[in-house]
Amino acid sequence: MTRSFKFAIEARDPHSSARAGALTTGHGVIPTPIFMPVGTRGTVKAVAPDDLVSLGARIVLANTYHLMLRPGEELVARLGGLHRFMGWPGPILTDSGGFQVFSLSKLRKMTEDGVTFQSPYDGARTFFSPERSVEVQTALGVDIMMCLDECTGYPSAREEAEKSMALTRRWAKRCREAWSRSDTDQALFGISQGSFYPDLRRRSAEEITELDFPGQAVGGLALGEPLEDRLEALEAAREGLNPDKPMYLMGVGTPVDIIEGIRRGADMFDCVLPTRNARNGQLFTRLGRLVIKNARFREDERPPDERCGCYTCRTFSRAYLRHLFQNDEPLAMRLASVHNLHYYLDLVGGAREALLNGTFSGYYTEFYEDLDRGREDGFTRA
RNA sequence: GGAGGGGUUCCCGAGCGGCCAAAGGGAGCAGACUGUAAAUCUGCCGGCAAUUGCCUACGGAGGUUCGAUUCCUCCCCCCUCCA
Numbered sequence: 241m242t243r244s245f246k247f248a249i250e251a252r253d254p255h256s257s258a259r260a261g262a263l264t265t266g267h268g269v270i271p272t273p274i275f276m277p278v279g280t281r282g283t284v285k286a287v288a289p290d291d292l293v294s295l296g297a298r299i300v301l302a303n304t305y306h307l308m309l310r311p312g313e314e315l316v317a318r319l320g321g322l323h324r325f326m327g328w329p330g331p332i333l334t335d336s337g338g339f340q341v342f343s344l345s346k347l348r349k350m351t352e353d354g355v356t357f358q359s360p361y362d363g364a365r366t367f368f369s370p371e372r373s374v375e376v377q378t379a380l381g382v383d384i385m386m387c388l389d390e391c392t393g394y395p396s397a398r399e400e401a402e403k404s405m406a407l408t409r410r411w412a413k414r415c416r417e418a419w420s421r422s423d424t425d426q427a428l429f430g431i432s433q434g435s436f437y438p439d440l441r442r443r444s445a446e447e448i449t450e451l452d453f454p455g456q457a458v459g460g461l462a463l464g465e466p467l468e469d470r471l472e473a474l475e476a477a478r479e480g481l482n483p484d485k486p487m488y489l490m491g492v493g494t495p496v497d498i499i500e501g502i503r504r505g506a507d508m509f510d511c512v513l514p515t516r517n518a519r520n521g522q523l524f525t526r527l528g529r530l531v532i533k534n535a536r537f538r539e540d541e542r543p544p545d546e547r548c549g550c551y552t553c554r555t556f557s558r559a560y561l562r563h564l565f566q567n568d569e570p571l572a573m574r575l576a577s578v579h580n581l582h583y584y585l586d587l588v589g590g591a592r593e594a595l596l597n598g599t600f601s602g603y604y605t606e607f608y609e610d611l612d613r614g615r616e617d618g619f620t621r622a
Numbered sequence: 623g624g625a626g627g628g629g630u631u632c633c634c635g636a637g638c639g640g641c642c643a644a645a646g647g648g649a650g651c652a653g654a655c656u657g658u659a660a661a662u663c664u665g666c667c668g669g670c671a672a673u674u675g676c677c678u679a680c681g682g683a684g685g686u687u688c689g690a691u692u693c694c695u696c697c698c699c700c701c702u703c704c705a
Contacts, residue, residue: 276657278657278658279658280657280658281658285658285660285661286661301657303657303658306658306659333657335657336657338657339657339658340657340659342657343657343658343659344659347659359659360659361659386657389657391657431657457657459657460657461656461657462656462657463656464656488657489657490657491656491657492656492657493656494656497656510656510657511656511657512655512656512657512658512660513655513656515658516655516656516658516660516661516662517654517655517656519660519661519662520654520655520660520661520662520663521661522654522655531652531653533651533652534651534652535650535651535652565661566650568661570661572661573661
């Protein structure tokens, strides 16, 4: 079968590596740069797919490892695949389980062959491998699959980082082989690693480029390192990647991370921050962050951000949102998630517009000016 | 009228002679969160002074004791059961 995945670059910023483009998948076209809301268990927590549609979300993430454990990929396949199961008609990208190698590091054992995970749900041990990851992602029927990688922590010793990126490369090769045997309309992205050693970052990127995946990712960032280290690693990785392919910056990040990522050529982003922090009472705005639970908003009639066009800001006051959080009302999480996702999608959408209009450097400058203005107005610097 | 149980810091609720400014919850306040084991987690939570310090507090008033939230007496409230 011919695969429908394509990537076309539509505009470039003359002063940076930023570009606008379009990703074509079997479930629709995705304008880039794009932010992908995270829906680990087949749901973007606290919002329904119709919220995502009205927010203008174009693609969502789900997680291979978690869906494999619950409800199991075979069940999802029997019920018509993940799109149908979760009621989301647009494209889906699944993370391979590589992040769980990191986040569940206390519950797993690594070998050359793969990882043995102890389930956080019931403690049962399951063996997970590159081939198994591809198999699960194939069964889920997602549009973009990710290679199983090893995501190491921060900081990592050079020797450890080197060993880890070599393993990630061997696993990438195995994933690629498993994927090429399949006959489905799914793309597979390779993931580069290399910790925070620029030469390793670059080499890992080159190794992934050699394997010639439809898309390329930079993994293993935003693990607690300073911003400068992160950006340096990203730049080093980009030098080793094929510039004609989409670059996905995995798990990143804050609004600043995203704008800086775009500037360095990243096309795709995902992060739990807008949704998780929303549920924990933190709103992201172009002026900075607002901890809406704070007592100072008790009688604040203003919307979170006066210039934001989202449903939450058009309809509700800070005082009301604070009240909802104070009382653990479920609506609080939905309204906050809707706002944060709107802001993130608007941030990347605005960058795309600017790139198409040739005004990206102005957009970039304005981004920081807004944050400075917000700091004077009681917002926390994002 | 009789029998029993109880009144503790904003609330609930342990403590029942010194280790008690008083366990544990809750509420309140603040912070964290980056390919989601997260509607989670952490800190503060009588006042003042701020290295051990002082003051105010365990229904009220007395008393016993070196020392009482803890023991005794009386009083005031509350609850349950029996008349």
